[in-house]
Amino acid sequence: MSEFSLIRSLLKNRGSAPPEVEVDAGDDAAVLKPARDRSTVFTCDTMVETVHFRTGTMEPDDIGWKCMAANISDVAAMGGTPSCALVSLAVPETWRGEELKGLYAGMREICRRFGVRIVGGDTVRSPEHLVVTVALIGEVEPDRSLLRSHGRPGDVVFVTGELGASKAGLHLLMSDPHPELLRRYPGLVEAHRRPVPGVEAGRWLLGTGQRIACDDVSDGLAQEAWEIAEASRVRLVLEGERIPISSETRRYAEEVGEDPLEWAFSGGEDFCLVGTVSREHWPGLMREAEDSGLRLFPIGWVEEGSPGVDWIVDGNRKERTRRGYDHFTDG
Ligand SMILES: Nc1ncnc2c1ncn2[C@@H]1O[C@H](COP(=O)(O)OP(=O)(O)OP(=O)(O)O)[C@@H](O)[C@H]1O
Ligand SMILES: Cc1ncc(C[n+]2csc(CCOP(=O)(O)O)c2C)c(N)n1
Ligand SMILES: [Mg+2]
Ligand SMILES: [Mg+2]
Ligand SMILES: [Mg+2]
Known part of the structure; x- marks a missing residue:
């Protein structure tokens, strides 16, 4: 042709x-x-x-x-x-x-x-x-975009969907899987191949008229959290046990001996949104989101401090490296 x-x-x-x-x-x-x-x-x-x-x-x-x-x-x-x-x-x-x-x-x-x-x-x-x-x-709408620089100390950090499924799907697809395995994990393959961008979520967040920082998760939660932290000159603290991870992702990770939380933090290509909003407005926002059929998961908070990201896992707070997908160090 x-x-x-x-x-x-x-x-x-x-x-x-x-x-x-x-x-x-x-x-x-x-x-x-x-x-x-x-x-x-x-x-x-x-x-x-x-x-x-x-x-x-x-x-x-x-x-x-x-x-x-x-x-x-x-x-x-x-x-x-x-x-x-x-x-x-x-x-x-x-x-x-x-x-x-x-x-x-x-x-x-x-x-x-x-x-x-x-x-x-x-x-x-x-x-x-x-x-x-x-x-x-x-x-x-002019001058109303959701900027990475909108984070402030005291904010709640949230995500609009589950994390790690795309990475789990990639892991599965790269393992030369038996068709039976593919049939058992349809959600993972779908998450990797057919991610659904959060236009409704972004529009809804903008429509609240609140000051909201926002980024989409392409390179992994840790990397995107760093982007917000640096643009807003704040510290983000993320709680490992609150990160939403689907049961399918957890089951598959267990089956292959991998850590689903690490996939959620650094896997990437989830294409949900991560954002921050003031603590004062958070409870109302979460309720209204639910009424609109949108899920917001609180995963941490924003503090003053040198720009960066801490995570709390098993009760220990540590600095979280960016370690998301980097085109010049991965692959
Ligand atoms: N080659 C380039 N020339 C000019 N600006 C660039 C170039 N590459 C990236 N940028 C800009 O740098 C910023 C960050 O880009 P980046 O591609 O990391 O963000 P993203 O598109 O949200 O993430 P991803 O590409 O992982 O989905 C964006 O504003 C982008 O327009
Ligand atoms: C075969 C294969 N190997 C690895 C990956 C993982 N991967 C590639 S680029 C990227 C980040 C987002 O891209 P960008 O930063 O360009 O938006 C990720 C997580 C994949 N999808 N397929
Ligand atoms: Mg982006
Ligand atoms: Mg880009
Ligand atoms: Mg990238």
Whole structure:
């Protein structure tokens, strides 16, 4: 298939463009009409074969879903709503035709779910591995984004979902698993392949009008907590026993002799949100969240002190290293 027929086939089935798209894919660049009274959120993230996925860990449609999900998650962490995306593909000879259509099917699926329109991209040859980059635009109420720098001493630290399942799923998928094992842990495989970004949670948090610090968990809870600590110039104290970990993650970790808490702290790719909010507003916030069908788990508090993260495990408080996923020291 030629480059141009490939692009045409990838751009099919997107439905009609929403009104903010003045010029859609097909010209030299897309042209967007910004909504009145909205600021633009703008982000990009890349996934690279062998670094973010292998043939054994992800199907083509999962790769499309997850690369878009990682971007939507960053918009969610700002409290925004995603709108339009550009998709860049660097394609090796081993990845043509049907597989790329599969990748786009996964992208279309998550785009439909979150109201995202693909308005263009780029397609080039890659010497060896598949590289997928998404650039995503979203919108947010001006001056109301949920910033990493919003943490203050006395705040409660919370997360919006369970942690460690994606890492458990990766561990399972990398072990050349028997199909029976895969059937016993469907939630772990799903968490790794099809993470659901917390747009609803981010929008809800912004809508409370409170001062809320926020980050999404891509590199692991410890790393993201460090990001908030440094941006806010505070110390975060996290309580190991309060970190929400699913029973499936715990069961699998026990079966393979690993520590689920370590997965929760440093595994990454959970794509839920971690945030802080004042202790005074916490009880009301948690109650209202529950009424809205959103789960907020308190996992610690914020103190004055040198920027960093402590964790309490088995009653002992220690400094927690960043040890999340680092592209230049992991792998
Ligand atoms: N090559 C780069 N050039 C310019 N800015 C960058 C570059 N890489 C990262 N940044 C910026 O640095 C900040 C932190 O980036 P980082 O990618 O760590 O955050 P993230 O996207 O939330 O995390 P992750 O990529 O692990 O999902 C962001 O504001 C990002 O835009
Ligand atoms: C085959 C394979 N090996 C390792 C991993 C784990 N992994 C890769 S990148 C990353 C952090 C988030 O990426 P980024 O910082 O680029 O957003 C993590 C946890 C994986 N998913 N697949
Ligand atoms: Mg990034
Ligand atoms: Mg982020
Ligand atoms: Mg990262």
